[in-house]
Amino acid sequence: MKKFVSMMLCLVMVLSLAACGAKEEPAPSAPAASAPAASAPAAEQPYAGTTIRVILAGHDWTTAVKDRLGEFTEQTGIEIEFESYPEDQLSTKLNVELASGGQYIDVFMCRPLQEVQQFIQNGYLADVSDLMADAEFQGDDFITAAADSYKQSGANDGIYYGVPLVTERQVLYYRKDLLEAKGIAVPTNLDEFKAAAAALHDPANGVVGFVGRGLANAAVTQFSAYMYGFGGDFFDFTTGTATINSPEAVEAFQYYGDLLRESGPDGALNMHWQQAAAIYSTGGAAFCTDADAIWQSFCGPETDVADVAGFAVSPHNSTWSVCSWGLGVSEGSENKEAAKEFVKWAASVDMTKYIQGKGISTARNSAWADPACTANYPAELLAAIQKGNEIATKSYDRPLTTSVSAARDVIGSVITTAIEGGDVQAAADKANAEFQAILDADAAAAAG
Amino acid sequence: MKKWLDKHIKIVFALPTLIFLMVMVIAPLLYNFGMSFTNWTMSAKKAPDFIALANYIEVFKEPRFAAAVGRTVVYSFIAIALEGILGVALAILINRKFRGRRIVQALMLLPVVATPVALGMAWKLILEPSIGVANVMLTGMGFAARKFIATTSFESMLCLILIDVWEWTPLVMLMVYAGLVTIPQDPYESALIDGASRWQTLTKITLPLASSSILIAVLMRLIDLVKNFDIIYATTQGGPNFATENINIYGYLNMFSYYEFGKASAISVLFFIVVMAIGCGFLYIKSKVEVDY
Structure with missing residues (x-):
């Protein structure tokens, strides 16, 4: 019996392997913005009553958007379950949840150059090409290289698996x-x-x-x-x-x-x-x-x-000139259309200009071209960024x-x-x- | 019912623990073992393929794995030697009565009760060559500044070993001390009458009678050292250039950084066998060395 207990103790010790980093507590849903948009008519809210789970990175972009999530619910009737994690924990969490089907995740932030190719190959990301082609969304306003980083490398199939946010x-x-x-x-x-x-x-x-x-x-x-x-x-x-x-x-x-x-x-x-x-x-x-x-x-x-x-x-x-973060929709999501509505709102021209105005480098040409959106940047930095975009190979x-x-x-x-x-x-x-x-x-x- | 309970009371009481062990330990272990024969990279499109021993062969072929095993052995061997010797010496020291003994005991236990990751972060800052306090003190005393954990030489590994010794020697001391206080006074009185020297008393009475607690302390530390993770991850993450990467860090990176599920499972299985072998080997040694009194 003593040996058995010793063996069991050994087992427990062996399996209490590495402790991962502490997980950031999910942030609560943010209240509506100070000037919420008027509720849209029911006909314009085809997904009203749907709840989507949105998982974002601990990033300045998230901080800026979080305060306005209430507006999205007002406009679309779609409720949001919002979570935020530091980038390493986010990556691990996404991998584990998406590998097990991803049906409980609807929208998530991911890094095009770090994990998106793996996510595409593993079938985690839904095709959002229809959104990129949407005239209202103005997908052609995105910096081309940033948008292209959400395509499968070498596939040449024109399919977008996400939309860029930060460059x-x-x-x-x-x-x-x-x-x-x-x-x-x-x-x-x-x-x-x-x-x-x-x-x-x-x-x-x-x-x-x-x-x-x-x-x-x-x-x-x-x-x-x-x-x-x-x-x-x-x-x-x-x-x-x-x-x-x-x-x-x-x-x-x-x-x-x-x-x-x-x-x-x-x-x-x-x-x-x-x-x-x-x-x-x-x-x-x-x-x-x-x-x-x-x-x-x-x-x-x-x-x-x-x-x-x-x-x-x-x-x-x-x-x-790279796209460091963007939004993707889970292929396993049961609310893909509602999830795309969120992406459409969060990466819209208006929202992007609002975020750029807070000093966060976004992925839309129109935001970079608008002087009001770059007023927070030192002039020399802005010049270096613009020159960088020009010479980027x-x-x-x-x-x-x-x-x-x-x-x-x-x-x-x-x-x-x-x-x-x-x-x-x-x-x-x-x-x-x-x-x-x-x-x-x-x-x-x-x-x- | 009462009769049945009386008859099987041992099983009834042990059942919750056994169920817990089955669900949380044995089942994941078996799952892990099964996955080690597949090439799954966590794809939702592609089911895991059975590839027999390919993961094990790949791991054995990798110089990085062999190097990680070597570092694990060196790290564990040096650290356990230092912690064992210092721990026993300190235990014998605090077993004597002196003023402020309890305060000394309490202070020495501080590193043990602190969070290892927090300690790791603190040590990382202390040992930072440019702005860390360690180099400020060294140069202030006229010594040359050192790279500490910012070099691929053995210096990085040595720093981590010394952090481990600093942190965990008090635990060895405490466990050995717990054994020392249970030794009866009779053998010491006999030795005194027989005219034994202090050295003879130490080597012929104290150490043999405390051998059980010493061996348990050493076994526990050895297993912890072999599967050390937190301090290394918080300070160097196995770098620079894998200079401080042990088996555990290597396995972790394969799983949570490279997402090589099958390969990481194979590393875990091999690691499990190594730790089990150490545990069983040590228990065997303990049964041979232990002195009953």
Whole structure:
């Protein structure tokens, strides 16, 4: 009996494996907005009485929309069960619920470049092409690359599996005061940038030349803009061949690694954007490259560097313009039409302009063209964003494949080697073989 | 009915626990075992295919898995040695009467009762090379600054081991101390009369008589060390460049980051066998070493 008890104890201990991160409590339904729209006639409310479950990410977009959910119910008669989770928990929750049929989820936020290809392949996302073709919805007003990121990669079937909400580009953040003090001009190419970062690197006085993401997986999306600048890419779409050991890619790995090692902070290897922002926003770095969507964390009004914040297009002059978040409808949903009504409302021109006016970079051209919607942006940042949209050569900042996270871990390992000053070519060759195996497995899975 | 109850009272009382174990432990375990022979990637379109031992073969072929196993062994071995020796030494120390003993006991238990993830986050900040307090103190005392957990060298692993030792040695101490206070005084009196030295008293009486509680403490810690997750995930998430990735983190990433359900299940099964083997092996050793009194 004693042995049995011991065995059972062992079993319990074994199975009380890893605890996942704490789940954010679902937010309560928001009250109606201050000026609710008048109730529409019953004929215009074909889905009145339906309740849909909407699961959103903990994001500024969600905060802006949450306060106006009551308006949607007023207009359509559709009740909303609303939940919100941090992005990692959201991803896990969606995967688990959608894998088990997804009939209890109607609308959800998802990241086109991180999980949408996997969701399409797994049959989680409903076709919303009819919505994109709806004249009232104005689907053609979306930034083309952002809308296209909701199509199946390589399928060319014209089917949209979601609508874009939030966009971002890589920009260069710089400290005007430091550059002026040393008479250094804003760098416009990679050589100037490296030299300027080295000249301003002064760790003894608490300022490093450059801060950026160095944490392997997280750094891939920022490193990619440098790689495109050097002419490299993750893989060849036509042949499915991995190219992260190409001369261009290796040069980019070397450049990014050298930049962080020679002009960056100690501990760059563990830095996600939050750690980079903590250093930059407190005046600890002269330069930083990261997404424009999070500019307020780097140099917004609440930071120490708000008065000396400079913005420019990234020095490699070849950024990406990506859609970071969008809305999808669950294929398993029993209320697909009501769910599409919600998407139509939440991503409408009016709502998008309202959200853009709050300083959140959206995916509609009309919102970017309306000066009233961009009044909250610093002029230099707005110029850098517009220039970024013009010169963007890619609509992805990570490999466009199904197993994105595994691929990012592999590619990130080369970034780590480069930052530590190791043999970049050898690391890139090894990673390329591993990445190729991932691409092959994804292709085989897609072929069924 | 009463007669039946009297006859089967043991089963009646044990039944809720057994049902719980069946539903929450045994059933998921069997499900997990079954899934380990499939290639399911959580697709709603495609049912899991039976692929026999392919997941196991893939896992065994992966250098990353072998490296994770190696790190798990090294991490567990060094940490259990340090925690065991320090824990026993501290237990013997606080078994003696001195002023403020209870306060010392209470203070030493603080890391044990704190939330591991919160501790991990705190240590991550302390060990951050640029702005962390550890390097401020080191350089303030004239030493060179260190990378701590921001390097792919063994230094990262060593930092995590020391955090574990700091956190869990007090638990070993407490468990051994609980064993020490139950040792009768008679053998000590006999030893005193026979003229035994302090070292002889320690090695011939204290340690053998406390062996049962020491072994239980070591077994519990060893199993916890092998399946360590929270501190590693909260500090390095297995990085940089997988330098601190153990089997548990590797399995977690395969499941919740790569969504390789079948492969992650296979890793869990292998992991389960390893932990069971350690547990059973240790219980066998305990039965051989234990001293009755």
